[in-house]
Amino acid sequence: MPSAASAVSAPVGSSGGALARLRHINWGRKAVIGIPFAFLVLFFSLPFLVVLKISVSEADGVQFKDLVDFADGTLTLRLKLANYQFLATDPLYLKTYVSSVAYAAGNALICLFIGYPFAYFMTRARPTLRPILVMLVSLPFWTSYLLRIYAWKGLLDDNGVINNVLLWAHVIDAPLKMMYTAFSMMIGMVYTYLPFMILPLYGTLVKADPRLLEAAGDLGTTPWKAFWLITVPLSKAGIIAGTMLVFIPSVGEYVIPELLGGPQTLMIARVLWNEYFQNVDWPMASAVAVIMVVLILLPLVLLNRYQNVEGRAQGDAKRPGGAAA
C-alpha cells in the first residue's frame, strides 16, 4: 500500500511541479522585455518592411503593383531592383552617401576631441560641483533644438553678430562667408551633438579608480603617459558609446544641413527629402532610405557585439571582486 501510494503520488507531484513552474514564469519580467520589443516591431520593423517593399515595387500610377502574383497556377515574385542599381551606379548618390558618412564621422571625431577633455575635467571637479556641471551640459536640451539652430544662423550670417563684431573691430574689411557652408553646418552639428558625447564619456570617466593612476605613477609612469595607458583604455566603452550616439543620428541629419548647410554640403537626408517631396519617386526614396538604415545599422551591430563582450567581462568581475570591495 505505501508503495502504491508513492507510485501514484510521484507523477502527481511532478506534474504539480511543472504546473508550478509554468505559473512561475515571471510574467512581469517578460512584459518588461516584451513591451519595448513589441514597440520596436510595431513602429520600427513594420514601417521598415513597408519601406523595403516600396523600394522594390513597380509604380502603377499612384499605386504600387503587388510583389507576389498568383495567376495560371504560377506564383511569381517580382522585385524591381532598378532603384538599387541606379543608386549603386549614379555617382551623385554614392558621393552623397560617402559625404554623409564623412560629415558624420568628422562630427563624431570633433565631438570626441572637444568632449573628452571636457568630460575629463568634469570628473576632476569637486564632487559637489559635478551634478551642476552635468546639468549645465544637458541645459541646451531644455530649449528647442530648432530654435538653437536658428540662433546660430543669427550668429554666423553675413550681417550676423560675429561678422558685425569683427567689422566693428576692424579685424576684417568684408563680412566672412560662414553661413551655408560646410563650416556652418559642422558648427551646428558639433554644437548639437556634443552633449551626447560628453555624457557617456563622463559616465565612464567618473567611475575610474584614481588609485590606478597612482599605481601607474608608482611604477614609473609620468602622469601624461598614465593618462594614455590607463585612463584612455579604461574609458573605451564611453568613447565607443559617445561616438555611436553622435555618428548614427548625424548620418541621417536633415534639419542642420537644411538650415545651416549650403548647396555643396551633400547629406543623404536632403536627397531623401527631394526624392519624396520634389520628385515624388517613392520607390527611389525608399531605396535611398533602406541603404541609409543599413549604413547606420552596421556600426550599431558592431557596438552591440562589443558591449556584449564587455558586459560579460564585467559580469565576471562582479563575482570575486564583490567581497574585496
Add this chain to the structure above:
Amino acid sequence: MAGAAAGVAPAPPPVTAGGGDAQFLRVERLTKRFGEVAAVDDVSISIRKGEIFALLGSSGCGKSTLLRMLAGFETPTSGGIFLEGREISGLRPFERPINMMFQSYALFPHLTVWENVAFGLKRHRQPPDRVAAQVERMLGLVQLKPFAQRKPHQLSGGQQQRVALARSLALEPRLLLLDEPLGALDRKLRAQTQFELNSIIKNVGVTCVLVTHDQEEAMTMADRIAIMSAGSFVQVGAPREIYETPGNRFVADFIGTVNLFDGALVEDEPDHCVIETPVGRFYVGHGITGVKGQRLSVALRPEKIELSTTAPADTGSNCFKGRVVECAYFGATSLYRVLLADGTRLQVSVPNTERHGEVITVGSDVYATCTPDSLVVLVS
C-alpha cells in the same frame, strides 16, 4: 609557496655611500598638515635594511598619510625622508626607487596578469627579453605562471593579491610599501596568505614598510611595529616587546586584551615593587623609578592569570577572590569574566589543555592568581 620562492636568489643590492644599513630609510621630523590638522606630527624613525616595519593604528591615526609620503603621493609639510642617505622627499612617485602594493591592489583591469607585472618594466625601457624574463621570474615567485594571460577580474582575491605583490616587486625596488596587504581578503585566506607573503618578502630580502589596522597582521609579519595615534608614534618595538612590555596604557589597551588596575605605589625596590589597588595588593617582579604614593596602573594579560577553585597557600598578594559571571568557550581557550569583591570584572583566558577535566562554570567561586613577572607597571 616558500619552496618555490627559495629557488629565487635576488642579487644583493650594493651598499651605497651614506645611510648605512641601520639607517637604510631615515625619516626625520616628518610632518604633514591638512589645514589645521596634523595628520603626521613630527615623526622620526630609522629603518634597517631588510627589515619589515609595520605602522599600526586605528583609522585616522596618520599611518596611511605617512606611507603615502614615503611613496611620494603626498608632499610633507616639513621634515625629510632619506633613502640610503639620499633625500627623496622632493622626488615624484615615478622617480623614487620605491614601489607600493596598494590597498585592494589597484590592478589595471584592462591588462592581463602578465601585462600588469610587466607594466613598470616596460616604462623603464627595458629590452623585451629582459622584461619577459623578469615577469616570468616574478610570476614564478608568486606561483601564478599558469594565470599569466588572465585578466585580474578572472582571479580570486588571493591570486589578485599575489599579482599585486609580483607587480610591486618586478622593478626590484629598494623599498616596498604595503598598504593593508591583507585587508581585502576574508579571514580564512588571510591566515594562509600572511605566511606566504611574509616568506616571499623575506626571500626577496626587500626592506618593507606596511600599514595595517589589524594587530595580528602586524604581529605576524613585522620585525618591528610602530603604534601610531594622532599622527605620532606611541611606541616602537618588536611585536613581543610591544605585547609584553607596553610603554603606556594606550599601547597595553590597543594591543590584545588587558586588565588594567589603577593604584598607588607602596613599596619600590630595585628588584620589585608593590602596588596597592582597590582590588588588592600587586607584587610586581620589576622595579620602577617612582615615589611612594605615586598613582599608576598595573597591566595584566588575561592569559597570564590562573583560575582555581581552591585557595592557594599565599593569598597576601597577586591573589584575588571572585565569582565567575560569564564564560565563553572558544575551543582552544575559554574566556572567563570574574567579578571581584570591589566590582571589577577580571578577564581571564584559560587554555583548554584537558578534554574532560574539572570545569569552572558560571557561578563558581574562584581564586585568580598571577606571578610577579606577568605584571607590568604603567606610569602613563
